[in-house]
Amino acid sequence: MTGDPADDAAGAVPDGGTVAGETAGGSGGSALAGLRERDDFVVIGMAAALVAFPFLLIDVLGGVGDAVGLSVGGYSGLPSLVLIYGIVVIGFNLLLGYTGLLSFGHAAFFGSAAYAAGLFSQVVPSPILMVVVGTLVATLLAWPIGFVSIRRSGVYFAVLTLTFGQALYFWALGPGSWLTDGDDGFSGIEADGLFLGALPLDAEPIPMLDSYTVMYAFTAVVMLVGVWAANRIVNSPYGLILEALGENEERVEFVGLNVFRYKLMAFMISAVFAGVGGAMFVIHEQYIHPTTGLYWIQSGDFVIMTVLGGTGSLVGPVLGALVFEYVANVVSGVSLPVVGSIGSLWRFVLGAVFVFIVWVFPRGIYGAFADLARYATGGGGGSGGEEPAAADGGERE
Amino acid sequence: MAEDTSVLSRRDVLKTSGAAGAAGLAGLAGCTGGGGGDSEYSSLGNYPVEGDEVVFGFNVPQSGSYSQEGADELRGYNLAVDHLNNGGGWVDDWSDLSGDGVLGKTVASVDGDTATDPDQARQSAQRMINRDDAIMISGGSSTSVAIAVQELCQEERVQFQCCITHGNGTTASECVRYSTREMFNAYMTGAALAPVLEEEYGSDLNFYQLYADYSWGQSQQRSMNQFLTEGPGWTQVESVGTPLGTSDYSSYLSDVPRDEADVLILNHYGLDAANSLPQAIEAGLDQDMEIVVPLYNRLMAEAASDSIGDIFGTADWSWQLENGPTQTFVEAYREEHDRAPSYAARIAYTQTLQYAAAAERAETFYPPEVIRQLEGHEFDNAGLDAETMRECDHQAQRDVLVMRGLPPEEQTEDRLLEVLNQTSRDDAGYACDAGPAADCQLGDYGDE
Incomplete structure (x- = not known):
C-alpha cells in the first residue's frame, strides 16, 4: 500500500506549481524547474488558477452547455464547494501520499469541526472565528484518535480510524442529538459576514460575474494559505522525514528518529486541514448532517478524491475534488439525448472515471497532466530523474 | 454574456439587501430588476420568470435505499407536468388550472438525485435554483432531506413542496414559510x-x-x-x-x-x-x-x-379509495405505467398541481403571493376528501x-x-398551539 504513492510523492514535490500554472495560463507548463520549487510561485500560480476557476466552471462551461444543448455548466456555490473539499484533501494527501498512512476516518475531523463551528456560530457569528474554533476542535480530537490508531499500521490503522469515525457518527445521529439535532440536521447556523459582519458572504462584489461571491473569495484565500502551508511542510526537513516514513519506516527509525511522533504529527496536520475544511463547509452550506459530516462514506470520498487527483502531488488532490464534485452535482443532472437522464448513474460514471484514471494514469489526473506537459515541452527527464530533484528541493530549505 | 445580466437582475436584490458593504450593487440590481416582465413586484428569488417557460425542479432519490420510491415520485411529477401543459387528469377538474401551462408559460422540469442524503439533496436543489432558475422545488423521501432542502429554499426564496416526509420536524421546530406539507406526520x-x-x-x-x-x-x-x-x-x-x-x-x-x-x-x-x-x-x-x-x-x-x-x-393514500379524484388519477397513471400508483406518486402529483393552482390564483409567480394562496387553502379534490393547508404551520389537516x-x-x-x-x-389533527405545531415559527415571506 505504502510503496507506490510514496514513490510518486517524492517525484511530485517540485511539480507543485505546474498544475496551477497550467490551469491559469493554458498549456504553458514549461519545465520551469527552478521556479517550481519556490513557495511564492506555487502560491501565485494557484492564485491565478483560483481567479479563473469560477468563470471557467460556470460561465464557460455553461456557454458550452447551451451550445451543445446539455446542462453541463456549474452553478454558483459549486466552486466554493470544490475548494473546501480541496483544502481537506490537500491535508489528507500529506498523510496518504507523503507519509503513506491510509486513514478511513477523516470525516470525524471534518464533521466535528463543522459541528463545532456551527455551534460556536450561535454565540459569535463570525466566520473567521468559526474556522478557528472548528479547526481547534478537530485538532484536539485528532490527538487521542491518532495516539491510539498510529500504534498499528496498514489495514489495522485504517480500521481503527474508521471505527472512531463511525462511533462519532452514531453518537451524533442518536444519543448526541440534543447537541447535533440528529437526523434533522443542524441548521441554526449564523454566519454574519467577514470583518464584523461588514462583508456578507453571499454578496457579489463584481457586477455581471455573480459566481464571484465573498464566500468564494474567502474560500480561495483560505485555500491559498493552505497550499502555502502544505508547500512549506513538504519542502521542509520535516516534510522530508514524512516522505521517508512513507518510503521506509524502519530506516527512519534506525536513523534515530521517533517514528511515532512524526506519524502522529502528520496525522494531526492532516486533521487541521480537515478541520479547516469542515468549518468552511458549514459556513458555506449553513447546514450539517451526520451523513455528510461524519459518515464513513465521506471518509471514503476523501480517499477517492485524493487518489483520483494524484496522491503524489501537492495540489493534485484538488483536481480530484473538482472531478468528484462535478460528477456528483452536475453530471448527475445531465440528460443525454439517447441514454436519458444520468441521475442515479452518476456514481457509476464516477466509478468509471476513477477506474480509467487509476488504470491509465496511476499517478492520478495531476500525474497525467504532468506527463503531458513533459512530452509537450520535450523535457525528457522521465520518471527516473524526479527523485533526486525532490531530495534537492528538500535539502535546499 | 447576456445571460449573466439577467441572472444578476433576478437574483441580486435579495442577496445584497442588508449588505452595507455592497449597497451600491444593490441599487444597481434593483434598477435592472425592475425592468423586465410582469414587474408588479420586485424581483425575489427566481422571480420574475423570464421567457415562455417556467422551470420546476424535481429532487428525488434516484440512488440509495429509497430509489424505488423516488422513481414513483418522478412518475407522478412527470404526469403532473404533462397534464399541466396538455390537460388531462385532475387538471381538467380543477377550476384553477387550464391545461395550457401555468400563467401562460409552458412548464419545463429538471430532476436531480438526492441519494437520500441531505447534503447531496441540497447541492442538487442549489443547482436547480442557481443554474436552472427553478421557481419551485419538490421531492424528497425522508424527513432529513425535506428539512435540509426547505431550509435552503427559505434562504433562496424558492417554494418547496414537500413530498414524502413523515417526521414531525418538517412542520414543527424546523418549519419554514417557503414549504408546505400535505403528507401527514408521526x-x-x-x-x-x-x-x-x-x-x-x-x-x-x-x-x-x-x-x-x-x-x-x-x-x-x-x-x-x-x-x-x-x-x-x-x-x-x-x-x-x-x-x-x-x-x-x-x-x-x-x-x-x-x-x-x-x-x-x-x-x-x-x-x-x-x-x-x-x-x-x-x-x-x-x-x-x-x-x-x-x-x-x-x-x-x-x-x-x-x-x-x-x-x-x-x-398517506391508497389507490383503492373510491372517491372521484383518486379514480381519475389512478386511471391516468395506469394509462402511462400499467400498474397502480403508490402513495409517493400521488403526493408528487398533487404537490405539483397545488403549486401551479396557487400561482394561477395569485396571478403571479411572485413567491410571497403564491404562498399566501397556498395558506389556508381548502380543497377536496386531491383524493382524500376535505383538506386544509393550514396557515399556522403549513401542515395539511387531512384524513389519515x-x-x-x-x-x-x-x-x-x-x-x-x-x-x-x-x-x-x-x-x-391538532390545534395550532398543540403538538408539533406549538414549536413552529414559520419565518418571513421575503416581502416585508
Missing part, C-alpha cells in the same frame, strides 16, 4: 392508530416498542406512547432504540417479554421495517402478541409481503388512512394492503 399517525387499535385489541394492554434511533423513529415512538397511554389507557413496558439501518434484529426481538407484552410496535420504515417485521414473525412473536407497524410504504409491504397479514399501520396487511393468499401485485378506516382529520 403525531397524526399516533392519533389515527390509537382508536383503531383500542377497538381491535381492547383496553388495559401492555405494549413494547422498538424504534429506529433517529429523529423520525424517536418522534414516532413518542407519539405512539402518548396516544396509546392517553386514549385506550395502555401501559408501555419499554421502548428500545435500534440503530438506523440495522439488518439483524434478533437480539432486540429476543428481549421482548413475551408473557408481559400484548402488543409490539415496530417503529421502523422502509428497509428497516422490511427486515424487522419478517424477523419478528420468524421469532414467533405474532403468536404471543399483536404487531403494529405505524407507517407502511410499498417498498416495505412488498419486501415483507409474507409477514404483513393482519398487521396494522397507516398510509389506517391500513391492514392482507394475508399472502389474498394479495395481488398492487393490492397488498386494505383500507380499514379513514380516520377523519378532526380526530387525527
Whole structure:
C-alpha cells in the first residue's frame, strides 16, 4: 500500500506549481524547474488558477452547455464547494501520499469541526472565528484518535480510524442529538459576514460575474494559505522525514528518529486541514448532517478524491475534488439525448472515471497532466530523474 | 454574456439587501430588476420568470435505499407536468388550472438525485435554483432531506413542496414559510392508530416498542406512547432504540417479554421495517402478541409481503379509495405505467398541481403571493376528501388512512394492503398551539 504513492510523492514535490500554472495560463507548463520549487510561485500560480476557476466552471462551461444543448455548466456555490473539499484533501494527501498512512476516518475531523463551528456560530457569528474554533476542535480530537490508531499500521490503522469515525457518527445521529439535532440536521447556523459582519458572504462584489461571491473569495484565500502551508511542510526537513516514513519506516527509525511522533504529527496536520475544511463547509452550506459530516462514506470520498487527483502531488488532490464534485452535482443532472437522464448513474460514471484514471494514469489526473506537459515541452527527464530533484528541493530549505 | 445580466437582475436584490458593504450593487440590481416582465413586484428569488417557460425542479432519490420510491415520485411529477401543459387528469377538474401551462408559460422540469442524503439533496436543489432558475422545488423521501432542502429554499426564496416526509420536524421546530406539507406526520399517525387499535385489541394492554434511533423513529415512538397511554389507557413496558439501518434484529426481538407484552410496535420504515417485521414473525412473536407497524410504504409491504397479514399501520393514500379524484388519477397513471400508483406518486402529483393552482390564483409567480394562496387553502379534490393547508404551520389537516396487511393468499401485485378506516382529520389533527405545531415559527415571506 505504502510503496507506490510514496514513490510518486517524492517525484511530485517540485511539480507543485505546474498544475496551477497550467490551469491559469493554458498549456504553458514549461519545465520551469527552478521556479517550481519556490513557495511564492506555487502560491501565485494557484492564485491565478483560483481567479479563473469560477468563470471557467460556470460561465464557460455553461456557454458550452447551451451550445451543445446539455446542462453541463456549474452553478454558483459549486466552486466554493470544490475548494473546501480541496483544502481537506490537500491535508489528507500529506498523510496518504507523503507519509503513506491510509486513514478511513477523516470525516470525524471534518464533521466535528463543522459541528463545532456551527455551534460556536450561535454565540459569535463570525466566520473567521468559526474556522478557528472548528479547526481547534478537530485538532484536539485528532490527538487521542491518532495516539491510539498510529500504534498499528496498514489495514489495522485504517480500521481503527474508521471505527472512531463511525462511533462519532452514531453518537451524533442518536444519543448526541440534543447537541447535533440528529437526523434533522443542524441548521441554526449564523454566519454574519467577514470583518464584523461588514462583508456578507453571499454578496457579489463584481457586477455581471455573480459566481464571484465573498464566500468564494474567502474560500480561495483560505485555500491559498493552505497550499502555502502544505508547500512549506513538504519542502521542509520535516516534510522530508514524512516522505521517508512513507518510503521506509524502519530506516527512519534506525536513523534515530521517533517514528511515532512524526506519524502522529502528520496525522494531526492532516486533521487541521480537515478541520479547516469542515468549518468552511458549514459556513458555506449553513447546514450539517451526520451523513455528510461524519459518515464513513465521506471518509471514503476523501480517499477517492485524493487518489483520483494524484496522491503524489501537492495540489493534485484538488483536481480530484473538482472531478468528484462535478460528477456528483452536475453530471448527475445531465440528460443525454439517447441514454436519458444520468441521475442515479452518476456514481457509476464516477466509478468509471476513477477506474480509467487509476488504470491509465496511476499517478492520478495531476500525474497525467504532468506527463503531458513533459512530452509537450520535450523535457525528457522521465520518471527516473524526479527523485533526486525532490531530495534537492528538500535539502535546499 | 447576456445571460449573466439577467441572472444578476433576478437574483441580486435579495442577496445584497442588508449588505452595507455592497449597497451600491444593490441599487444597481434593483434598477435592472425592475425592468423586465410582469414587474408588479420586485424581483425575489427566481422571480420574475423570464421567457415562455417556467422551470420546476424535481429532487428525488434516484440512488440509495429509497430509489424505488423516488422513481414513483418522478412518475407522478412527470404526469403532473404533462397534464399541466396538455390537460388531462385532475387538471381538467380543477377550476384553477387550464391545461395550457401555468400563467401562460409552458412548464419545463429538471430532476436531480438526492441519494437520500441531505447534503447531496441540497447541492442538487442549489443547482436547480442557481443554474436552472427553478421557481419551485419538490421531492424528497425522508424527513432529513425535506428539512435540509426547505431550509435552503427559505434562504433562496424558492417554494418547496414537500413530498414524502413523515417526521414531525418538517412542520414543527424546523418549519419554514417557503414549504408546505400535505403528507401527514408521526403525531397524526399516533392519533389515527390509537382508536383503531383500542377497538381491535381492547383496553388495559401492555405494549413494547422498538424504534429506529433517529429523529423520525424517536418522534414516532413518542407519539405512539402518548396516544396509546392517553386514549385506550395502555401501559408501555419499554421502548428500545435500534440503530438506523440495522439488518439483524434478533437480539432486540429476543428481549421482548413475551408473557408481559400484548402488543409490539415496530417503529421502523422502509428497509428497516422490511427486515424487522419478517424477523419478528420468524421469532414467533405474532403468536404471543399483536404487531403494529405505524407507517407502511410499498417498498416495505412488498419486501415483507409474507409477514404483513393482519398487521396494522397507516398510509398517506391508497389507490383503492373510491372517491372521484383518486379514480381519475389512478386511471391516468395506469394509462402511462400499467400498474397502480403508490402513495409517493400521488403526493408528487398533487404537490405539483397545488403549486401551479396557487400561482394561477395569485396571478403571479411572485413567491410571497403564491404562498399566501397556498395558506389556508381548502380543497377536496386531491383524493382524500376535505383538506386544509393550514396557515399556522403549513401542515395539511387531512384524513389519515389506517391500513391492514392482507394475508399472502389474498394479495395481488398492487393490492397488498386494505383500507380499514379513514380516520377523519378532526380526530387525527391538532390545534395550532398543540403538538408539533406549538414549536413552529414559520419565518418571513421575503416581502416585508
